[in-house]
Amino acid sequence: MKRKLEISELVFKIISYTLLTMFAICCLYPFIYTISASISGYHAVQYSEVVLLPKDIQFTAFADMFNDNMFWNSYTNTLFLTFYGTIWELVLSILGAYALSKKRLLFRKGFNFFLVFTMWFSAGTVPQFLNYLDTQRVFGTIGITDDKWLVVLAMGMAAMNIILLRNSFEGVPSEIEEAAIVDGATEMQVLWRVYIPMSKSIIATVALFFGISRWNGYYWAKTMMKNQNEHPLMVYIRSNLEQYQNDDFLVGWESKHSYAPDSLIYAMIICSIIPILIIYPFIQKYFAKGVNAGGVK
């Protein structure tokens, strides 16, 4: 009996490790390929001779990318949109979630429904587009001609994240708040000194969700920003990809460059991933916290 148990356990363990390893390889392979292809030569990439390791190693694609002003421009734009967008969403969400978490708020149910309804039903892309056009016009009349601010202010704000924050605020024991009020703390001080420190991990998680969705944003930024100089990195990467699919553009490429056009896009992709990879360990910590909380063995 005992022996049979061990065998089935062992078999299952072997299967688990094998399949997980395969899945992990599948997850990693595109990234490794990206790095290899970005530093390989023209012929190696163009005729798919690169499978895993780079061939004919050179860094000319990176060099050209770093000399490209439009690249740096779009990179700065993305940083701008991500920074201000995250702060804007975070401040609004924290303030709103704090107010919603208070039982004494009048029409609390109504306000909650006001949020939740947007998760159930959205007007759709066309009304959204018309609305953004109107917003653009209104912003224009009050002197905000820069479409960056339209993207920062009007896009984003997910009801789900506000509800996450609200639930976390509701879990803060009211005794602590009462003690702070007895000590003469104002509403803002209570929020700043009590609620925010006590929900640090959920705020960090939500902030990272905001940040990543801003960093990765593509469609509305592309649709609403007329001026190419305002385009964020994702739009720039895509427009490059579309450009290189056009055969006319590639006539005479080989005589001028020692790398394939793909390598340039791979290089841009690497640069666009690096910031996410830098903050990733910090997010990972919070995931692990939540996940491992129940699992002390």
Added chain:
Amino acid sequence: MQVNDYLIFDEESGTYIEDPEQVVRDDVEKHHWLNVLRTVLKDWRLYLMLIPMILVFLFWRYFPMYELLGCFKMPDVIKSVAEQNYVGFAHFNTLIFGNATSSISPEFWRAFRNTFLLSFYGLLFGFPTPIIVALFFNEVRSNIARSIFQVVTYLPKFMSTVVMTSLIVMLVQGGSLTSGVGALSQILESIGAIDHDTAQTGLLNLPQYFRAIYQISGIWEGAGYDSIVFFAAIIAISPTSYEAAQMDGAGKMAQMRYVVLPSILSTIVIMLITRIGSLLSIGYEKVILLYNTNTYQTGEVVSTFAIRYGVNNEGGGGGVSPGKGLASAAEMMNNVVGMLLVIGANTVARKASDVSLY
């Protein structure tokens, strides 16, 4: 004095008087709005905190719903929605039953069908995978090994759609020259999964491969990350349950069947219901970035249909037949059905588990 229920006997004076609490209640009733205003003013800081969020949702979530009036009106380039002429349900009729002059109705039904099928296959293949991955994670006892697996498999979730689709395009089609074949296509060709012509044409130009590419990349992206919630449920199982099962001579499969599955069943049910609720809300970004005119047949979903006719103004946009009115009518139908699914799913979840999702 009028007799009413609220009179109480006052023993000191020996007469009936009005209940003082009721006087306050009547007062509140009489000055309801004043009272509300007083409460709000006393607590103005709290309400001030709420205002910015409410305004953002009002401007950019609810005002678009007002634009939905366009569904019932004749689109016009110059006039605003309020000024356009009513056409009743004409757009809906055109979409559902078609009309003699345009071929929009079959196109709409194709988009609707594709939306449903993409979500349905996503549910069919994308839903069980994270559960299986979570079961595998549970087998990895070494903390370091498990952390490495987790870090690696969660990673694709944080890539942007543009990066993911660019990788797909370049790995499958080689991105550039028509003669180029991507690394992945080459691997598939060498193992005989696809023939030479298919590889040369490019998988992304062939409608029969669109759904497979969409689903596989979806699983690649989400399977690791989505397993978190199931894994959390699995590691919450008390070790004594396993020990008891082992005492009874349960093998690995029996343990899975009688210990693990029942313990995570409630999580599975809740997640399944959530997924069913969002069955019709397919993200349009990924589809836009992956499909092209060759793959409209299987790739076009309702939101990209709406974008094509309503935002990009294909076929004229303004007053002519396929335009903003038709496009928003199509998307509204999709979203209303979607909303009914969400509400239904939420009701079922509440009945099944006493947990309301929202």
